[in-house]
Amino acid sequence: MPAAELTLDVEVCSECGLCVAVCGYDALVLRPTILEIIHSECVLCDACVVACPTEALRIE
Amino acid sequence: MDRRFDIVVIGAGPAGCLAALTAARAGCRTLLVEKHKTIGEPLCCAEGISFCGLNDNIPLDHSWIDADVERCYLRSPAGHELQFDHPDAGFVLSRRRFEQGMADLAVQAGCELATGTETVGLLNGSGERFHGVRLLDGQTTYDVGCQIIIAADGIESMVARWAGIDTTLPVEHLDSAAQFLFDGVPDLDPTRMEFYFDTQLAPGGYAWVFPKGNGIANVGIAVAPVVAQGRKAMPMLREFMRFRFGQRSPKPLKRTVGGIPEFCGRKFMLSRNVMVTGDAARLLDSITGAGIANALSSGRIAAETAVLYLQGGRGDLRVLKSYPERWMALRGREMLYFLWARQIFLRLTNADFDAMVAAMAQVYNGQTLTAIDPIDVIKRALRTRPSLLRLARHLVW
Numbered sequence: 001m002p003a004a005e006l007t008l009d010v011e012v013c014s015e016c017g018l019c020v021a022v023c024g025y026d027a028l029v030l031r032p033t034i035l036e037i038i039h040s041e042c043v044l045c046d047a048c049v050v051a052c053p054t055e056a057l058r059i060e
Numbered sequence: 061m062d063r064r065f066d067i068v069v070i071g072a073g074p075a076g077c078l079a080a081l082t083a084a085r086a087g088c089r090t091l092l093v094e095k096h097k098t099i100g101e102p103l104c105c106a107e108g109i110s111f112c113g114l115n116d117n118i119p120l121d122h123s124w125i126d127a128d129v130e131r132c133y134l135r136s137p138a139g140h141e142l143q144f145d146h147p148d149a150g151f152v153l154s155r156r157r158f159e160q161g162m163a164d165l166a167v168q169a170g171c172e173l174a175t176g177t178e179t180v181g182l183l184n185g186s187g188e189r190f191h192g193v194r195l196l197d198g199q200t201t202y203d204v205g206c207q208i209i210i211a212a213d214g215i216e217s218m219v220a221r222w223a224g225i226d227t228t229l230p231v232e233h234l235d236s237a238a239q240f241l242f243d244g245v246p247d248l249d250p251t252r253m254e255f256y257f258d259t260q261l262a263p264g265g266y267a268w269v270f271p272k273g274n275g276i277a278n279v280g281i282a283v284a285p286v287v288a289q290g291r292k293a294m295p296m297l298r299e300f301m302r303f304r305f306g307q308r309s310p311k312p313l314k315r316t317v318g319g320i321p322e323f324c325g326r327k328f329m330l331s332r333n334v335m336v337t338g339d340a341a342r343l344l345d346s347i348t349g350a351g352i353a354n355a356l357s358s359g360r361i362a363a364e365t366a367v368l369y370l371q372g373g374r375g376d377l378r379v380l381k382s383y384p385e386r387w388m389a390l391r392g393r394e395m396l397y398f399l400w401a402r403q404i405f406l407r408l409t410n411a412d413f414d415a416m417v418a419a420m421a422q423v424y425n426g427q428t429l430t431a432i433d434p435i436d437v438i439k440r441a442l443r444t445r446p447s448l449l450r451l452a453r454h455l456v457w
């Protein structure tokens with residue numbers, strides 16, 4: 001089984017930046033038209049998945 | 061270093077636009093940087109602001125207003141209703157026109173505006189201060205020097221983090237929100253704000269309908285993930301729409317989501333020569349989630365303080381400390397009170413909401429109120445429920 005990873009559904013994300021505010025590992029950056037995930041920094045703590053108001057982020 | 065400015069303002073939301081306007085009018089060489097090509101897009105905001113929240117910070121221009129609010133309506137879970145007239149309550153803005161309007165005024169006053177330009181880092185200087193910012197314009201990276209950096213980069217702020225402030229927001233300390241912009245909203249009173257309280261419909265928050273003229277309205281919901289047990293704002297908004305509109309669903313023009321951080325006091329407002337304003341410093345009202353007025357006042361006061369530093373106290377960074385002090389003196393007491401009240405709000409049951417709205421309706425229904433002191437309203441609401449008064453006494457601010 002491949003290692004789990006944080007994934008983004010770009011169709012669902014509306015670039016609100018809430019996930020960036022809750023990430024304590026600087027693993028998310030809201031670029032002008034897309035949320036960038038820096039996988040090497042992400043510790044899969046789930047905080048952004050819980051905070052996101054919609055179902056744009058998943059750990060799978 | 062490609063260019064030098066006195067002040068670089070990062071983010072053209074309400075905080076950044078008013079900071080840039082204030083600085084430029086005082087004669088400072090000012091650069092306002094916005095990562096999006098268009099100011100005010102994308103946006104997730106219900107756009108409500110009180111008369112004073114706007115006019116105390118910048119003289120009102122009617123072209124910024126979509127609707128004049130004269131009436132408020134609150135509904136409890138069992139259907140108790142409270143409605144009162146409040147002729148000077150405030151406005152529903154067009155934030156796109158508002159922020160573009162302020163940016164235009166700033167440019168007229170001599171500010172340089174760089175849209176479509178992202179700030180990607182701060183330039184480390186002597187250790188005591190940052191010497192400028194690194195910008196990315198499409199594919200080109202360049203550096204700009206400055207004396208003062210005003211961070212107005214919203215909830216997603218990186219500037220404060222680069223300046224060494226850990227603004228990480230615990231999930232317990234935020235609301236998660238969703239909103240539709242609708243055309244053809246049934247039963248819409250064009251001068252009335254509607255608020256719906258129900259722990260099933262909007263756990264830890266509330267739902268709203270804010271009119272924007274011509275049958276258009278912002279319809280949204282905020283929920284606290286800490287009490288929502290995994291339910292998300294967007295699907296809950298769809299449930300609220302079925303509740304509010306039944307089968308007569310209006311036409312959605314836009315669908316957005318957003319976050320509302322709890323107030324964090326003064327602790328994120330200043331680091332070296334970086335002044336942090338608005339949502340970047342988490343300066344929102346923790347009961348209503350309103351942040352525009354605080355963004356305006358913090359942007360304005362940060363810029364006024366920066367001007368003092370540049371004109372008189374250059375070299376002495378202690379001058380900048382009066383920014384958090386002045387802002388807290390203006391807004392701190394009320395914001396800390398709301399933060400405390402939120403801890404009670406999160407514990408309210410539907411029976412509490414029913415009793416409070418029913419009791420308040422007896423006093424206020426059909427009345428015309430000229431001035432409302434929000435702290436007084438919270439106190440009155442609490443007094444209607446002795447169990448809540450006991451809880452309130454046990455909670456420390």
Ligand SMILES: Cc1cc2nc3c(=O)[nH]c(=O)nc-3n(C[C@H](O)[C@H](O)[C@H](O)COP(=O)(O)OP(=O)(O)OC[C@H]3O[C@@H](n4cnc5c(N)ncnc54)[C@H](O)[C@@H]3O)c2cc1C
Nearest residue numbers: 071073074075095106107108179214318338339350351352
């Ligand atoms: C659903 C919802 C409803 C709301 N309703 C209301 C309401 O009715 N009334 C109210 O008062 N408040 C409301 N708020 C809160 C309000 O939207 C915010 O408090 C307000 O927008 C904060 O303004 P700001 O200037 O601090 O930040 P923002 O308005 O977020 O502006 C920040 C700007 O900085 C830019 N930026 C970010 N990073 C960079 C970078 N690296 N480089 C360049 N530019 C950058 C962004 O693109 C953005 O334009 C609501 C919030 C939500 C989520």
Ligand code: SF4
Nearest residue numbers: 023042043045046048
């Ligand atoms: S899972 Fe945790 S570490 Fe990874 S991006 Fe989300 S909040 Fe950051």
Ligand code: SF4
Nearest residue numbers: 013014016017019052
């Ligand atoms: S919180 Fe969700 S919708 Fe908002 S930027 Fe992050 S992934 Fe996108």
